[in-house]
Amino acid sequence: MKEDAAKICRRLLDSREVDGVLGLEMVGNIPTPKVFAQADDLGRFEVEPVFPIVTLLRNIWPFTGKERIALVVRGCHELAIKELAKREIVDLKRIHMVGMACSEEQARTCRCLRPYPTKTDIGTKVKGVEDELAKSLRKMTLEERGRFWEEQFKKCNKCYGCSENCPVCVCEDCALEDCAFVRTEGIPPSKAFHIIRAYHVADKCIECGECERSCPVAIPLRSLQRMLADDIKELFGYQAGMDDRQSPVVTTLEDAPLKEESE
Amino acid sequence: MNYRSVLTTCPYCGCGCRFFLQVVDGKLVGVQPCKSDEISQGRLCIKGYNAHAFVQNKDRLTDPLVARDGRFEKAAWGDAVEKIASELKRVREKYGPDSIQVLTSAKCTNEENYLMQKFARAVIGTNNVDHCARLCHASSVVGLASTFGSGAMTNSSLEFEDAKCVFVIGSNTLESHPLIGTRIAKAKEKGAKLIVADPRRTALAELADIHIQQRPGTDIALVNGMIHLILAKGLAKKEFIDSRTENFEAMAASVKDYTPEKVERITGVPKEKLEKAAEMYASAPASSIAYAMGITQHTTGVGNVQSLANLAMVTGNIGKPFAGVNALRGQNNVQGACDMGALPNVFSGYQPVTDPKAVEKFEAAWNVDLLDKPGLTVTDAMNAAHEGKIKAMLVFGENPMISDPDINHVREALEKLEFLAVVDIFMTETARLADVVLPASSYAEKDGTFTATDRRVQLVRKAIEPVGDSKPDWQVVSLLARAFGSKGFEHTSPREVFEEAASLTPQYAGMSYDRLENETLCWPCPDKSSKGTPILHIGKFARGKGLFIPLGHIDPAELPDEKFDLILTTGRVLFQFHTGTMTRRSPKLEREAPEPLVEINTADAASRGIKDGALVKVSSRRGEIKLKALVGDRTAQGVVFIAFHYAEAAANVLTINALDPKAKIPEFKVCAVSVARA
Numbered sequence A: 001m002k003e004d005a006a007k008i009c010r011r012l013l014d015s016r017e018v019d020g021v022l023g024l025e026m027v028g029n030i031p032t033p034k035v036f037a038q039a040d041d042l043g044r045f046e047v048e049p050v051f052p053i054v055t056l057l058r059n060i061w062p063f064t065g066k067e068r069i070a071l072v073v074r075g076c077h078e079l080a081i082k083e084l085a086k087r088e089i090v091d092l093k094r095i096h097m098v099g100m101a102c103s104e105e106q107a108r109t110c111r112c113l114r115p116y117p118t119k120t121d122i123g124t125k126v127k128g129v130e131d132e133l134a135k136s137l138r139k140m141t142l143e144e145r146g147r148f149w150e151e152q153f154k155k156c157n158k159c160y161g162c163s164e165n166c167p168v169c170v171c172e173d174c175a176l177e178d179c180a181f182v183r184t185e186g187i188p189p190s191k192a193f194h195i196i197r198a199y200h201v202a203d204k205c206i207e208c209g210e211c212e213r214s215c216p217v218a219i220p221l222r223s224l225q226r227m228l229a230d231d232i233k234e235l236f237g238y239q240a241g242m243d244d245r246q247s248p249v250v251t252t253l254e255d256a257p258l259k260e261e262s263e
Numbered sequence B: 001m002n003y004r005s006v007l008t009t010c011p012y013c014g015c016g017c018r019f020f021l022q023v024v025d026g027k028l029v030g031v032q033p034c035k036s037d038e039i040s041q042g043r044l045c046i047k048g049y050n051a052h053a054f055v056q057n058k059d060r061l062t063d064p065l066v067a068r069d070g071r072f073e074k075a076a077w078g079d080a081v082e083k084i085a086s087e088l089k090r091v092r093e094k095y096g097p098d099s100i101q102v103l104t105s106a107k108c109t110n111e112e113n114y115l116m117q118k119f120a121r122a123v124i125g126t127n128n129v130d131h132c133a134r135l136c137h138a139s140s141v142v143g144l145a146s147t148f149g150s151g152a153m154t155n156s157s158l159e160f161e162d163a164k165c166v167f168v169i170g171s172n173t174l175e176s177h178p179l180i181g182t183r184i185a186k187a188k189e190k191g192a193k194l195i196v197a198d199p200r201r202t203a204l205a206e207l208a209d210i211h212i213q214q215r216p217g218t219d220i221a222l223v224n225g226m227i228h229l230i231l232a233k234g235l236a237k238k239e240f241i242d243s244r245t246e247n248f249e250a251m252a253a254s255v256k257d258y259t260p261e262k263v264e265r266i267t268g269v270p271k272e273k274l275e276k277a278a279e280m281y282a283s284a285p286a287s288s289i290a291y292a293m294g295i296t297q298h299t300t301g302v303g304n305v306q307s308l309a310n311l312a313m314v315t316g317n318i319g320k321p322f323a324g325v326n327a328l329r330g331q332n333n334v335q336g337a338c339d340m341g342a343l344p345n346v347f348s349g350y351q352p353v354t355d356p357k358a359v360e361k362f363e364a365a366w367n368v369d370l371l372d373k374p375g376l377t378v379t380d381a382m383n384a385a386h387e388g389k390i391k392a393m394l395v396f397g398e399n400p401m402i403s404d405p406d407i408n409h410v411r412e413a414l415e416k417l418e419f420l421a422v423v424d425i426f427m428t429e430t431a432r433l434a435d436v437v438l439p440a441s442s443y444a445e446k447d448g449t450f451t452a453t454d455r456r457v458q459l460v461r462k463a464i465e466p467v468g469d470s471k472p473d474w475q476v477v478s479l480l481a482r483a484f485g486s487k488g489f490e491h492t493s494p495r496e497v498f499e500e501a502a503s504l505t506p507q508y509a510g511m512s513y514d515r516l517e518n519e520t521l522c523w524p525c526p527d528k529s530s531k532g533t534p535i536l537h538i539g540k541f542a543r544g545k546g547l548f549i550p551l552g553h554i555d556p557a558e559l560p561d562e563k564f565d566l567i568l569t570t571g572r573v574l575f576q577f578h579t580g581t582m583t584r585r586s587p588k589l590e591r592e593a594p595e596p597l598v599e600i601n602t603a604d605a606a607s608r609g610i611k612d613g614a615l616v617k618v619s620s621r622r623g624e625i626k627l628k629a630l631v632g633d634r635t636a637q638g639v640v641f642i643a644f645h646y647a648e649a650a651a652n653v654l655t656i657n658a659l660d661p662k663a664k665i666p667e668f669k670v671c672a673v674s675v676a677r678a
Helices: A002-014 A039-044 A053-063 A075-086 A104-110 A132-139 A142-153 A191-200 A210-214 A221-236 B077-095 B110-124 B138-147 B157-162 B178-189 B203-207 B219-232 B238-244 B248-255 B260-267 B271-283 B301-314 B334-339 B356-366 B378-386 B407-416 B473-483 B494-504 B513-518 B587-592 B602-607
Strands: A020-027 A030-036 A069-073 A095-099 B003-009 B018-024 B027-033 B065-068 B071-074 B100-103 B165-169 B193-197 B210-212 B287-291 B324-327 B392-396 B419-424 B436-439 B448-451 B456-460 B566-571 B597-601 B615-620 B623-632 B639-643 B671-677
Touching: A002 A020, A002 A039, A002 A069, A002 A095, A020 A039, A020 A053, A030 A039, A030 A053, A030 B003, A053 A069, A053 A075, A053 B018, A053 B027, A069 A075, A075 A095, A132 A221, A142 A191, A191 A221, A210 A221, B003 B456, B065 B077, B077 B100, B077 B392, B077 B419, B077 B436, B077 B473, B100 B110, B100 B378, B110 B334, B110 B356, B110 B448, B110 B473, B110 B494, B138 B301, B138 B324, B157 B178, B157 B287, B165 B178, B165 B219, B165 B271, B178 B193, B178 B203, B193 B203, B193 B271, B210 B271, B219 B248, B219 B260, B219 B271, B219 B301, B238 B301, B260 B271, B287 B301, B301 B324, B334 B448, B356 B494, B378 B407, B392 B473, B448 B494, B456 B513, B597 B602, B597 B615, B602 B623
Parallel strands: A020 A069, A069 A095, B100 B392, B165 B193, B165 B287, B193 B210, B287 B324, B392 B419, B419 B436, B566 B639, B597 B623
Antiparallel strands: A020 A030, B003 B018, B018 B027, B065 B071, B065 B436, B448 B456, B566 B671, B597 B639, B615 B623, B615 B671
16 A cells, blocks of 8 residues: 555656655654655655544644645545635645545444545545444433443543544634633543533544544543534534535634635 | 654653654644554653643743852853863862762753763762652662662553553552553553552542552551451462562561551551452452552652562562552653662662772773762752752752752752752753853753663654753763863763663663664663563562561651641642643643642631632741642542642642651651641
């Protein structure tokens, strides 16, 4: 896979379609984030492990000026970029996505329903995987479900990894950092911390699972997001990342309204 | 845009998480976790995510400063260094080399600590060199060396997750060692039993199967009580005791009268809880002990550590995976600073200065004459300065004006010095008292190595250029040594310093930067073919046989009386670190815990008419501070807790400078105070 990806990226750089490729480079035995500026640099290009590459893209975007950036995207990454573009946080015109389908094993690990992007340049599409935990939680009574999450949240030591690494956790003033919503009272934080985080990304969460992967105490946050996404789909017919013209259902876009027509 | 991701090691606690510093156009913009790092596995704590935030703070020291008429004036590097060298030479000539004390830093790299102790010994000519390990795990170094033969954490941090039982005593692990705490929480979820012994109801205690809330300063009685029950119930591992240990009978005799009833009287722990805990620990196939300052910071610190060693040996929980006696070291490189010989009684690799062979070895390597008499510890040195015996101090990155016990005493001691030089990244409370202050570079501005709590040596990599006109400490030491006209400090890179240190330090002998580029290595790593040693004492203890030590309960130095009727215990909170010089300049960390609080039990607050959030006065025989009360049930009745990070209400104004007689560690965890409405 990485050879195929490197080949495409090399072509993009050689043809000057893009100015840089955001990806991973093997440095020793450590896959290290890098912006590759030359085709010749791609010798140790890497696409594993799953990495919050869209979060990284978002973090460096303000510094990119006019540069055009290519990156290898998995299904979830592609949707995340669309959600960011809707909010004018990144500009699709300066982003080139190289689509990569995830392996069966990866899809299973992620409990991912759509382990492939719209256009697959690399890899072979595999079937989506149901989230069994979310399913079993649905079967519980509300009280049982509440207890389950309370037990999980008791482990939290407030690293903020779930929001730090989330590609779409983008509010400028973070409600999690507002004492009116979440008191600063040490650890574990109150339930409000988790509920507010989940709701604030509910209409843009593309279920990449980075919140769960980043959680040092393994709270199954992905299942929480899945259940929220199911509700939003059922109630409003809305699915994050799927339609770039559809306005988000929860987020208010204050200063930068969504474009009526995508150009 | 020039974007770089630089893999380095976290500068906060001893967990040793590696992450990528994010650099755009020469500026640090963030921290990205590293998925393939063994310790962190792509996860961090809040301090890790904010480890870039203080580095380019506007308060960074950018120029050398020399005090003139009570004010600091900027000076050229050459002049400032010359001033330090000439003052130290003057003091040495007048009062002798042992009138000078060097304090090194557990925040600095191994290379820097190696050079600092070499500077003290080979250039100044004194063994008066120590650092803040004295204040955290001096008891472990002494206690574990006497029982096992090696004073370090016995197993690796990775193993906690697969232990079958974890006994955490005197460690607020989820806050003070977050990425080890979270592994323990995961072990519990996988079915391990979790016992937490802590006078406070910490977040980890909330998750525990058993929370033992012992009175502060009664740990030996508690552990003796557990051993008593283990022997009585026939849960001891006789074969292990017979083949691997010595002096068992004497130890067994010493726990004989520690009946659950007696233990309950001393510790306040109900005997049913003690019985359950003893059985739980002794019957699991692999039980791990994790401990920290709650064990070490006592006048019985060494005994506390030895009692845990007794407990592990009685049950055979040592020298095997997922077990051990695990001292959780508090600073990013406090293990390394000890390894590198920044201690008054040993050269690097714990080679005693009293051993003629070791002296000969280092004399040959450094080409100087060396002393064979141990020097002064941090705590002894402050007393000696107070008595006028120490006349000058050179302090690298330590802040005793907040971190040491009885701060008023520390201030007097430092003010009595004829000369004080401080090398630091910020103008600390200690630096304010200095005659010369040199600006140091932070971890993000230099190469080197840190040694994590589990003896894991990892690279630190330079991500940005030194801030202002600051210099890495290794270059500062080198400049000072050259100002003395000394040879042996001509290294042009940390790599060269590491090579010299490794060649003289048996535990590091097989390590090199080339190897560390691709792997992390737990010492001992005696030769190039060694893959390191994550688990100590397999098959044989470092000292041969494990030594049981008979112990009995001894009261803390200061207990409550009528006037000072509460026990004060001190510690950390998750969001701040030590004296706050870094975390308090990191907005997201400061936001979470912006002010000092005294935690007080609801009943104690009610009887004093104190409401939650009210301003109170906390007094001890040494001084008083004012801060807000946090009323609740985190501390038991009779005990109050204050985090020591805050200069505006420094807990160490109150603490007592009573020391463990062997380790010279202060009793930060117990002193008597009174609390009243302010």
